[in-house]
Amino acid sequence: MTTAIAVNGAAGRMGRTVIETAAERDDVEVVVGFHASDAGEIGGVPVVGADEVPEALAEHDPDVVVDFSLPEAALGIVDACVEVDVGLVVGTTGFDDDGFDALEAASDEIPVLKATNFSRGIQVLLRTVTEAVGALDGYDLELMETHHNDKVDAPSGTANTILETVQDERDVEPVYGREGHAPREDDEIGVFARRAGDVRGEHELVLAGNDEVVSLSHRAEDRAVFAAGALDAAVWLADRGDGWHEFDEVIDAE
Numbered sequence: 269m270t271t272a273i274a275v276n277g278a279a280g281r282m283g284r285t286v287i288e289t290a291a292e293r294d295d296v297e298v299v300v301g302f303h304a305s306d307a308g309e310i311g312g313v314p315v316v317g318a319d320e321v322p323e324a325l326a327e328h329d330p331d332v333v334v335d336f337s338l339p340e341a342a343l344g345i346v347d348a349c350v351e352v353d354v355g356l357v358v359g360t361t362g363f364d365d366d367g368f369d370a371l372e373a374a375s376d377e378i379p380v381l382k383a384t385n386f387s388r389g390i391q392v393l394l395r396t397v398t399e400a401v402g403a404l405d406g407y408d409l410e411l412m413e414t415h416h417n418d419k420v421d422a423p424s425g426t427a428n429t430i431l432e433t434v435q436d437e438r439d440v441e442p443v444y445g446r447e448g449h450a451p452r453e454d455d456e457i458g459v460f461a462r463r464a465g466d467v468r469g470e471h472e473l474v475l476a477g478n479d480e481v482v483s484l485s486h487r488a489e490d491r492a493v494f495a496a497g498a499l500d501a502a503v504w505l506a507d508r509g510d511g512w513h514e515f516d517e518v519i520d521a522e
């Protein structure tokens with residue numbers, strides 16, 4: 269069976285990569301894309317403007333919408349998705365608390381799956397972070413990420429997810445882009461964001477203590493890794509009912 273997909277943010281870096289990646293698979297078909305304004309066709313897919321989303325959803329009848337756009341653009345399609353009862357895979361990062369609450373509220377009516385990172389390697393890294401922070405009590409913690417120079421949010425959504433995973437294990441406060449030379453406190457974790465070139469996404473958690481340094485790192489080499497994971501999530505979500513879902517449910521189901 270083929271899962272019909274609509275892509276929000278279709279003309280962006282990730283949206284284009286989702287369309288390209290889907291074209292190489294036979295379990296998904298991108299039937300329509302949404303952009304801020306009408307963008308013609310991308311990879312053979314019609315891409316309509318944000319004001320045409322309700323009509324386009326009714327006309328193309330996707331099983332799932334995959335969103336890689338901006339927080340306000342993602343939130344802008346939620347009502348239309350609820351209206352036609354279509355599931356939503358959210359890859360966009362940088363939501364504030366209100367935006368996050370709005371997505372959670374939508375999950376009372378449609379299936380919603382949100383992940384700050386759709387690579388399988390990051391999901392494994394998160395599990396390893398839990399184990400390492402739990403086992404290496406008292407080690408200093410420092411978190412670094414690097415992304416391309418157009419990224420609008422900092423630190424990255426993935427860095428925030430790694431931070432939350434650390435905080436589930438240990439009570440540490442983030443210190444962002446530490447300035448000056450104040451001695452490091454035991455209950456802090458330094459968080460650093462770098463923006464350079466077209467880096468797809470690099471994350472590293474360093475744990476240092478007891479005359480040793482452990483470095484847990486991940487580097488995405490191509491945006492296709494995120495697109496593939498988001499499409500896998502969309503195929504999985506097409507068979508789900510209303511509710512909030514996480515990417516590790518998709519991986520665990522395999």
Ligand code: NAD
Pocket residue numbers: 276277278279280281282283302303304318336337338339340341344358359360361362383384385386387425494
């Ligand atoms: P991008 O800036 O290249 O693309 C975003 C696109 O959304 C732009 O083309 C923009 O014009 C478009 N847009 C603006 N308003 C819109 C509207 N109302 N409707 C539809 N589209 C609209 O950014 P990107 O690199 O493609 O990343 C997009 C988002 O995905 C970011 O939040 C990024 O952090 C996130 N991201 C997530 C993952 C993941 O695995 N979850 C991976 C990569 C990127």
